[in-house]
Amino acid sequence: xxxxxxxxxxxxxxxxxxxxxxxxxxxxxxxxxxxxxxxxxxxxxxxxxxxxxxxxxxxxxxxxxxxxxxxxxxxxxxxxxxxxxxxxxxxxxxxxxxxxxxxxxxxxxxxxxxxxxxxxxxxxxxxxxxxxxxxxxxxxxxxxxxxxxxxxxxxxxxxxxxxxxxxxxxxxxxxxxxxxxxxxxxxxxxxxxxxxxxxxxxxxxxxxxxxxxxxxxxxxxxxxxxxxxxxxxxxxxxxxxxxxxxxxxxxxxxxxxxxxxxxxxxxxxxxxxxxxxxxxxxxxxxxxxxxxxxxxxxxxxxxxxxxxxxxxxxxxxxxxxxxxxxxxxxxxxxxxxxxxxxxxxxxxxxxxxxxxxxx
Amino acid sequence: xxxxxxxxxxxxxxxxxxxxxxxxxxxxxxxxxxxxxxxxxxxxxxxxxxxxxxxxxxxxxxxxxxxxxxxxxxxxxxxxxxxxxxxxxxxxxxxxxxxxxxxxxxxxxxxxxxxxxxxxxxxxxxxxxxxxxxxxxxxxxxxxxxxxxxxxxxxxxxxxxxxxxxxxxxxxxxxxxxxxxxxxxxxxxxxxxxxxxxxxxxxxxxxxxxxxxxxxxxxxxxxxxxxxxxxxxxxxxxxxxxxxxxxxxxxxxxxxxxxxxxxxxxxxxxxxxxxxxxxx
Numbered sequence: 278x279x280x281x282x283x284x285x286x287x288x289x290x291x292x293x294x295x296x297x298x299x300x301x302x303x304x305x306x307x308x309x310x311x312x313x314x315x316x317x318x319x320x321x322x323x324x325x326x327x328x329x330x331x332x333x334x335x336x337x338x339x340x341x342x343x344x345x346x347x348x349x350x351x352x353x354x355x356x357x358x359x360x361x362x363x364x365x366x367x368x369x370x371x372x373x374x375x376x377x378x379x380x381x382x383x384x385x386x387x388x389x390x391x392x393x394x395x396x397x398x399x400x401x402x403x404x405x406x407x408x409x410x411x412x413x414x415x416x417x418x419x420x421x422x423x424x425x426x427x428x429x430x431x432x433x434x435x436x437x438x439x440x441x442x443x444x445x446x447x448x449x450x451x452x453x454x455x456x457x458x459x460x461x462x463x464x465x466x467x468x469x470x471x472x473x474x475x476x477x478x479x480x481x482x483x484x485x486x487x488x489x490x491x492x493x494x495x496x497x498x499x500x501x502x503x504x505x506x507x508x509x510x511x512x513x514x515x516x517x518x519x520x521x522x523x524x525x526x527x528x529x530x531x532x533x534x535x536x537x538x539x540x541x542x543x544x545x546x547x548x549x550x551x552x553x554x555x556x557x558x559x560x561x562x563x564x565x566x567x568x569x570x571x572x573x574x575x576x577x578x579x580x581x582x583x584x585x586x587x588x589x590x591x592x593x594x595x596x597x598x599x600x601x602x603x604x605x606x607x608x609x610x611x612x613x614x615x616x617x618x619x620x621x622x623x624x625x626x627x628x629x630x631x632x633x634x635x636x
Numbered sequence: 637x638x639x640x641x642x643x644x645x646x647x648x649x650x651x652x653x654x655x656x657x658x659x660x661x662x663x664x665x666x667x668x669x670x671x672x673x674x675x676x677x678x679x680x681x682x683x684x685x686x687x688x689x690x691x692x693x694x695x696x697x698x699x700x701x702x703x704x705x706x707x708x709x710x711x712x713x714x715x716x717x718x719x720x721x722x723x724x725x726x727x728x729x730x731x732x733x734x735x736x737x738x739x740x741x742x743x744x745x746x747x748x749x750x751x752x753x754x755x756x757x758x759x760x761x762x763x764x765x766x767x768x769x770x771x772x773x774x775x776x777x778x779x780x781x782x783x784x785x786x787x788x789x790x791x792x793x794x795x796x797x798x799x800x801x802x803x804x805x806x807x808x809x810x811x812x813x814x815x816x817x818x819x820x821x822x823x824x825x826x827x828x829x830x831x832x833x834x835x836x837x838x839x840x841x842x843x844x845x846x847x848x849x850x851x852x853x854x855x856x857x858x859x860x861x862x863x864x865x866x867x868x869x870x871x872x873x874x875x876x877x878x879x880x881x882x883x884x885x886x887x888x889x890x891x892x893x894x895x896x897x898x899x900x901x902x903x904x905x906x907x908x909x910x911x912x913x914x915x916x
Contacts, residue, residue, distance in 0.1 A: 327813050347816040354817050360810045364832055377819030425818065 278302055279324070279429060279462045284333035286323055286486070293319040293328070295486035303428075304459040308477030308494075309466040310509060316486035317466035318357075321431045324464070325352045337429065353427035357434040359414040361406040367417050368393065368402040374425045392424040395454060412443040423454060430455070431464045436472070448472060470512045474498065482506045500633055504550060504625040513555040513576075513583050515619070518591040520551045527551070527615065531589035533568050538615045541629045549628070552619035555583065555596035561612035569610040575603050584609065659889075666691045666886035673881045691882030695874070695890060705890060708870035712850060713894065714781055715866060719788035720845035724838065726789070727796030732826060734797070735804030736812065750801050753794040761854045764790075772859055779863040787855050792845045799844060803837030804830070839905040843898075850895055867891050 279301040286294040294316055301307050309317040322328035324335060326347035334343040342350055353374075361370050371392055375385045393399045396416040406414050415435060422430065436444040452475070455463050467473055473480055474494045482490045482497060490502040501507035507515045520527050522544050526534040537544055561567045570588025577583075577600055584595040586609055595611060603609070620629045629635040664681060665673065672678045672685035681687045697704030730753075734746055768787050769778070777783030807830060815829040816822065853868040860869070871887045874880065 325813075325817055327816075346821070347813075348819050348821050350817075352817060354814075356810060356814075358810065360808070360814050362811070362829065373815075374818035421818070 278336075278338065280336040281324070282334045282336070284320070284323055284335070285331045286319060286328055287331055292486050294323060294330075297333070297486065297488055299481060299488060299491065301462045301464065303462050305478035306455055306463045306465055306476050307479050307481060308473040309464065309481050309483055310468065310470065310473045310477075311483035312468060312509065315483040317483055318433050319486065320483070321354060321433055321464060321466060324429065324431065325354055326350050350429070351427050352429040352431065353422040353425050354430075355415075355418055355422045355432045355435045357437045359406075359411065359418045359438065361414060361417050361421070363406055366403050366405060367398055367409070370406065370417050371420045371424050374421055378425065388424055392420040395423070396420045396450075412439050412447070415439060415447075419454075426458075426461070428461045429464070430458070430461055431466075433466045434468065435465075436467075448475060451476060470498075470510050473510075480510070482509055484509075500627060500630050501552075501619070502627055504552065504621050507552050507619060507621075507627075511554055513594045513596055516553045516555065516558060516591070516593040517621070518551045518553070518593070519548065521548050522546050529568070529590040531568055533566070533590070535566055535613070535615050538618060540616070540631055540633070541618065541620050541635060543635045544620060544629065548623055550621040550623065550625070551615075552621060553593075553613055554617065555594045557614040557617040558593055558595045558611050559614065560595070560597065561610055563610055567610050567612050569608055572603055572605050572607045572609050574605055586611070659892075662885040662888050665881055666889055668882050670880075670882060691880070691884075691886035694880065694883040695887045703870060703874055705867065705870055705887060708865045708867045709890075709894070711781060711864050712867040715784045715788060715856075716846055716849035718781075719785045719792055719849050720842060722785070723789050723792035723796045723845050724842055727793050727800055727841065728831075728834070728838070730793075731797045731800035731804055732830065734801050736809065750798060754798040756794045757791070761791075765855065765858050768855065769859060779860045781864050783859060784856055784864065784866070787859060788849050788852060791852070791855075792849055795844050795848060796841045799841045800834075800837050803834060803840075807833055835905045836907070839902050842902060846898060847895065 281297060281299045284294050284297040286292075297316075297320060299307075309315075309320065311317055319328055323330055326342075326345065330343065334341055336342065337350075362373060365373060368389060371389045372385060375388060378385075380388070390399070393402055396419055398413060398416055398420065401409060401413060406417055409417065415438070419435065422432075436447055439447065451465075455476075465472075465476055477494050480490075480492060480494050480497045481488050482502075484505055490497055490506045497506065498510050501510055504515075504517055508517075518529060520529055522528070522537060523546055525537050527537055528534045563569075568588055568590060570586040570590075570593065572584050573587050574585040575582065576585075581599065582597045582601045582603065584597070584603055586593045586595060588611075593611070595609075617631050619627065619631070622628055664679070667681060667687035667689070668678065668685055669688050669690055678684035695703065695705045734750055739746055739749060768790075772778045772783045772787070775783070777786065811829060811833075812822075812825050815825045820828065851868060852866075853872070856864075856866040856869050860866075865873075868891075871884065871891060874883055874887055
């Protein structure tokens, strides 16, 4: 078990980790998710011992390792840039960390073979890292970190510098690579919710060095604690619209109104922020409850179209399945599925969510 | 395209001639008899003059000459390579520290310390000669090889540090961290990971240190009185009322031969330890 207690790190007046506490069980993958600069890398470096703590303590298997030097911590790390020893062959790269483990020559060779095979680099083992493609270089770094079979394995956005196809492929391989490591803690940092949902046993949503929410992926996704978490775990980002509740009506900025949906039934009168996921805003033809806005930007990915729309109620993001021929500047009519809405108070805290009702 | 290649070749040849001609001229002159120098210019051996070894004999104490360049050569080798080696060891450690750790004392930071090192070279040697003289006298090291090695280190260390800090900065810090995470303590990281990648830096710094040390004339002149004579000092003392060009030429060639051999020997390390593939 890895236990972080009230970690604090600040450098030159800037806070990197802010009173961070967390417990990680062995055999599981924990995903740190947050935007760039949220403190994910700093946290990993602190756990590894590369970033000195201002206060707080780190326990591993019951031992206080707060002041244990880096080289005695038994933590491995994969960086987002691929780091390899440039003067060593692929095989020597993977073997180098094993030299410190007191293994026999045969054991060492056996382990190198195993991990080279796992990352699919057996045939490239005599090459230098510079003679490999980016994806292969990252695999060398990965094999080197895995081969040591450290008790704490940390991966800092390891797929960030890779192309889309390779990312998908490696993501699937990761599940296989990390599973079956029953006595080690795996911590994985990413900015992508897809990756987080796929790999994580538990998600830690980070912002400005703090853990905003910790929980199982479905829980975080369905009940984001506040608007910030909701934005981070929704891709495309969740639309947040200021609304007023009067009697049994929700009144939007445009003056349109809708009935308060059943799951938000007990909402009192006042001002709120309504959160709507991109898939819950659907294009519609004119009619009651239908608003319109100007398309500002169209994003077409492999199988869906994402529209960024400005309306009188606020800025919205729509996601429509399939590829559609919309263009910027066009007027679009849409309908908000209020039965799928989240409601937050003006401070950003979650008050109600679909399937949960009111807090 | 072709014109460009012709132009490039032309300038390369021109530059080579510019560099090689003085050497060639010295080499030819070293085999000339005095008459071939003193009575009009001659250029082509065997045609315009018959080569002989007067100059070469003179520098080895032959033909009645009083000077033998072999002991000065030995002194120069010991002092230059001794000082260069010590400077490289100290300079490498210093520059690794300056590259990897942050030092701060008031407004003084790492770059200031590096500049402080190189600023030692700004001072004219004459300014330092007096304090050096007193220091060596008090230490009983005047007119000794150890004394000259000490003084030489003071001059070489700034160059080595200045050059090496840049090379160390070129090696990503993440490599150090990676190796530490893999169980290597900071000393092992330095010795087993970083130093092997420093081959080009060590080579460049080593070459500079040896060249500067080898050609140093001023300090050996003022800090010795005849017990320890280095090559540059010995060569100057070959001069006489009638300048013996043949002897001086032979001495010049003789003095640069060890440097050329050294350069050829370590040149191949320049390409070793390429950093490509370390971090992407």
